[in-house]
Amino acid sequence: MISVIVxxxxxxxYLEECLNSIQQQSYTxxxxxxVNDGSTDHSKIICERYCEEDSRFYLLNQTxxxxxxxxxxxxxxSKGEFIAFVDSDDIIQKNYLEKLMQYMTEEVDIVESNFTVSKKDFLVENSKETTILFEGNSNEAVKIFPNHVLSVNPVTKxxxxxxxxxxxxxxxxxxEDIYCGIGMLKYIRxxxxIDYIGYYYRQHQTSTMHQDFSTKKLDVFTVCDKLVELYSDREELLPYIGSFLVHKATMHYQNDIKRGNPYAKFYNQKLAEYVNLTKKNPELARNTRFIKLYNICPKYYNSLIFPIYHFLWKLKNGVKEVEIEE
Structure with missing residues (x-):
């Protein structure tokens, strides 16, 4: 049995659309x-209705x-042998769980699908044959993470x-997804x-990455440091984790720090720590684009070097800002 945690x-x-997509799964x-986390709107009432209509649905309430x-x-x-997380404003394809289960053999501990932030793309029927994009053990998975083949998202898995x-x-x-998304790989076989878009991830202006800066955003370094501590007994993997964290620290700086922000120095300090972690593997550091950019001029990496690079990269690749659903 699969336990779907929502x-x-x-x-x-958005809740009914989400729950309908779960209720209509081909894998039954x-x-x-x-888990109603203290909702103040009608979410609890909607959950209660689904529980009354479908004996597979259970409601837990908490503050x-x-x-x-x-x-x-x-x-x-939950009681299932397998677990899937679905965010309550997202949608999954009707064959999502069935498709993931097809690849869950005895030696596999996680099966991951692709996702999309475009509802239009999600609704297009995807009839192409599903292929495997990556298959590997714990060490191989951590080493591939800086290439962004795998995702830290709790969902889509x-x-x-x-x-x-x-x-x-x-x-x-x-x-917290940064910590668990990579941390769980330590324990897998x-x-x-798989190359299959099974999940629609709805983005909002109210999501963490689209909010104005607050000191709560410094949690990103708390979870990153917890991740480094978790892998402290597997030193050969720490440079790969460092490489991923350099990317995270860079992008969070670009999203969070405006002129005059008192935490700019702290962001740069943490970035330098993650760069040094990556440099423990010289070959990896030489082949990591962000590290090479950083080495041009560490002092102005966040404020000048990377913004210019990122602007040119988006221009070259025709990248536009993602549409955010209100």
Missing amino acids: PVYNVER DIEVIL NQGQSSARNVGVAA LYRREIVESLPYPEGLIF KIIK
């Missing part, structure tokens, strides 16, 4: 754990404690239960990533 908080506008041996707590509570209450239980989501922090 944290719910003030999503009455499921239980759906809805508002955040998405990490809701996920952990849902996992603790089917997990063997023991993997999720091995690393609960840190509560009281944002950017094999992960498979």
Whole structure:
């Protein structure tokens, strides 16, 4: 059985669409754990209706404690051998769980699909043959992470239960996906990533990455440092984690830091730490684009070097800003 965990908080506008997509799955041996995280709109009433109509749906209510707590509570209450997370404003394809289960063999612990932030692309029927984009063990998965083949998202994946239980989501922090997304790879035997868009990820202006700066955004370094500590006993992998964190620190600086921000120096300090971590593997450092850019002029990397590079890269590749759904 697959346990589908759905944290719910003030999503009455999108909740029915999400729950319908779960209810209509072609793979039917499921239980759906809805964790109402203190919603103040009609989300709880909507959840109760689905539980009344479908015996596979269960509702847990708690005071508002955040998405990490809701996920952990849902996992603790679930009974399935496999676990999938679905955010309550997102949608999954009708054959999403069935497709992931096809690749969940005895030695596989995580199967990951692609996702899209374009609802138009999601709704287009995808009839092409599914292929494997990546298949590897724990070490291979961590080493490929800087290439962005795999995602840190809790969603878009089917997990063997023991993997999720091995690393609960840190509560009281944002950017917890960075910690668990890579941290869980420490405990797997094999992960498979398939070329299949099974998940629609809805973006909002209210999402963390689109909000104005607050000191809460410094949590990104707390979870990054926790990740480095988690892998401290596997030193050969730390440079690869460092390479990924250089990318994260760079992009968070670009999104968060405006002129005069008092935390700019701190961002640069953490970036330097992650750069040094990557340099413990000289070959990796030489072949990492962000490290090469950083070495041009570390002092002005965030304020000048990277913004120019990123502008030219977007111009060359015709990249436009992602449309955000209000």
